Amino acid sequence: LVLVTEDCVQALPRQRHVAGGVEFFGGEDLGTVTGVGEDSYAIAWNRTGLSTDVPRRRWRDVCRRLWELRVGDRLQVLPGHGYEANGDAYYAAGDVGEVRRIDGRSHYITWARTGRTTRVSDGRWLKFSKRLARRSAGLFDAFDADSNGWVSRAEWRDAFERIDANKDGVVSRKEWQALRQDVPVFDMVPRRFRSQISLNEWQAAFDKLDSGSNGCISTQEWTSERLQESWGREESYVAAERGAPCAP
Numbered sequence: 591l592v593l594v595t596e597d598c599v600q601a602l603p604r605q606r607h608v609a610g611g612v613e614f615f616g617g618e619d620l621g622t623v624t625g626v627g628e629d630s631y632a633i634a635w636n637r638t639g640l641s642t643d644v645p646r647r648r649w650r651d652v653c654r655r656l657w658e659l660r661v662g663d664r665l666q667v668l669p670g671h672g673y674e675a676n677g678d679a680y681y682a683a684g685d686v687g688e689v690r691r692i693d694g695r696s697h698y699i700t701w702a703r704t705g706r707t708t709r710v711s712d713g714r715w716l717k718f719s720k721r722l723a724r725r726s727a728g729l730f731d732a733f734d735a736d737s738n739g740w741v742s743r744a745e746w747r748d749a750f751e752r753i754d755a756n757k758d759g760v761v762s763r764k765e766w767q768a769l770r771q772d773v774p775v776f777d778m779v780p781r782r783f784r785s786q787i788s789l790n791e792w793q794a795a796f797d798k799l800d801s802g803s804n805g806c807i808s809t810q811e812w813t814s815e816r817l818q819e820s821w822g823r824e825e826s827y828v829a830a831e832r833g834a835p836c837a838p
Contacts, residue, residue: 592646593631597623598716599653601635607642614640620716621653656716659697663689664722671718673708680706686722740806746796750789760786 593599599621607614615621615635625632630643633653644652665687672682680701681687687701687708697715700707715721733741733749741749753761755768763785766776780798781791799807 593623593626593649593655595623595626596711596714598656598714599623599633599649600656601653602651605652612640614638614642620656622717659689659692659715659721661689661692665689665699665715665719666722667719673718678706679704680708687719742806743796743800746807747789747793750792760788761792762786 601615601617601619601621603617606616615633615638619635619637621633621635623631624634624641627643627646629647630645631649632641632643634641667681667683667685667687669683673680681704685701685703687699689697690700690707691698695711697710698707699710699715733745735745735748750761751757753765755765763776766787776787779787779791779795781787787795796807
């Protein structure tokens, strides 16, 4: 693993560099790689505005790279930041966007307020935004077996079969709790009996969530207001991104 120019890094908690009575960086400070030499990386530290050279062979003893975003991650624009191009506003302070696609080192973020998408090199998002907490990601990830950011109809049915521990064709509240403890989600599936969900009811829930009829459910709409309105529930579910193709 190597660093490249414009990578964002964070100093490890116990790291600190002081020279001549001047602090260059402290634990958990953020910085940006400004140069790559044969033997060292030049890193400019955000808090102090100062730069240090870190040996390439031991940079992971000093800091960690901060670029890890996944499809479905939500970002919120920091105060004082915004972006316009050719007279069109893309995002402003406080706006929330979601990572819709990752292509190599590029992240494509769609902003909820404007509906516009921007491309951001990995790590640069830290300069103008912060990552928000994931919404029930653990449960969604449990269903998304291939971790591609989408739950297909086959994955949805496989999840039912995994949860149905005694193989009686229904998922009971006890079996659901044994998987994840997310009881409010269990309660949102329309069903005949309060304490269990049949396979047909489970499949009907998939059809309800797949609002774009594209054969898959995305994590982007896990707390969709549209879904709350259509189901009349306080909690929300995973909903498909309308009209978007299912990722391969």
